[in-house]
Amino acid sequence: MSAPSHRISRIEAGEIRARLPQNIKRVPVFAPALCRVRLGVKRIWLGEREMSAGPERLVLLPAGIEADIANLPGPDGYLADIVSLPPGLLNDFRLRHGPLLLQQRPGFELCPRLEPRVESAWNALLDSLRANDPPEMSAHHACGVLLALALAGQIEPLLRPAAGGITERVRHLLLLDPAASWSVDMAARRLNQGASTLRRHLAEEGSSFRGILESLRMGLALQQVQNGERAIADIAVSSGYASASRFSARFRQRYGLTPSELRRTL
Known part of the structure; x- marks a missing residue:
C-alpha cells in the first residue's frame, strides 16, 4: 500500500515508512483518518497538546486539523498503516448511532489505547482493503471499526465536523x-x-x-x-x-x- 490520495468519496489505505526520524510541520488532514503504528512511535503536536502513539494505540485524525508530526523509527524502522474515511460514511454513522454517540467520554483524545474489540475490527478492515474487496464490504468493516470505537467511548474526536x-x-x-x-x-x-x-x-x-x-x-x-x-x-x-x-x-x-x-x- 502507498500513501492515501484522500479522494473524499471512498475509503483508502496506505503505509507510512521511515528509516530515519521524520519531523514534519503543519501536516494537513483533508479527510477523517485512522492510523495504527506497527513499528516505532508517532508523536503529534496539536497546538500546545502533545500526544504519542505506538503499536498499542490507534491514532484518530479528524478532518480539518493541521498538526506537527514526528515519525520516530525503532530498531526495525518506522511503519504505520493509515486509512482515510469519506465524510459521507461518518455522516451515515452519526445518523444510525446517534444515541450511542451521546455516551462518549469527554475530552479530545486522539491516541486512545487500542482495545481488543477495536483491534479486531481494525484488522478486519485492513484485510478487506488489502484484498481489494468490493467497496460495500470495506465500508461495512469501516463501520465496524467506528462502532467498536463508539462502544469503547473513544470515537468523539473523529466525528467532530471540519469547519464549515x-x-x-x-x-x-x-x-x-x-x-x-x-x-x-x-x-x-x-x-x-x-x-x-x-x-x-x-x-x-x-x-x-x-x-x-x-x-x-x-x-x-x-x-x-x-x-x-x-x-x-x-x-x-x-x-x-x-x-x-x-x-x-x-x-x-x-x-x-x-x-x-x-x-x-x-
Whole structure:
C-alpha cells in the first residue's frame, strides 16, 4: 500500500515508512483518518497538546486539523498503516448511532489505547482493503471499526465536523481534481457564485482561494514525497510549480524540511 490520495468519496489505505526520524510541520488532514503504528512511535503536536502513539494505540485524525508530526523509527524502522474515511460514511454513522454517540467520554483524545474489540475490527478492515474487496464490504468493516470505537467511548474526536462555510466547500471542490488549472473564476462558476462574491466570503472566513489551493496541493505533495515513487520534479509540476527549486523552497517553508531531506528518511 502507498500513501492515501484522500479522494473524499471512498475509503483508502496506505503505509507510512521511515528509516530515519521524520519531523514534519503543519501536516494537513483533508479527510477523517485512522492510523495504527506497527513499528516505532508517532508523536503529534496539536497546538500546545502533545500526544504519542505506538503499536498499542490507534491514532484518530479528524478532518480539518493541521498538526506537527514526528515519525520516530525503532530498531526495525518506522511503519504505520493509515486509512482515510469519506465524510459521507461518518455522516451515515452519526445518523444510525446517534444515541450511542451521546455516551462518549469527554475530552479530545486522539491516541486512545487500542482495545481488543477495536483491534479486531481494525484488522478486519485492513484485510478487506488489502484484498481489494468490493467497496460495500470495506465500508461495512469501516463501520465496524467506528462502532467498536463508539462502544469503547473513544470515537468523539473523529466525528467532530471540519469547519464549515465556504472555505470547506471550496476545499471539497478542489479535492475533486487538485492538479487542474484552477482559478477563482472557475471555482466560483462551479459553486454558482460570482468571483468577487467568492473572494469576499472567503476573506470573511480568514482564507483565500490561492491559500486553500496551495495548502491542498502541498498536502498532496507531502503524501507523494513520502510515497517515494514519483520524481520530485514531477511532483513539483503537479503541485503547480514550474521550478523544482521553488517547490523545494516552499515545501521547506511549510514543513520544515525539503522534499529531498524527507526522501532521505525513507
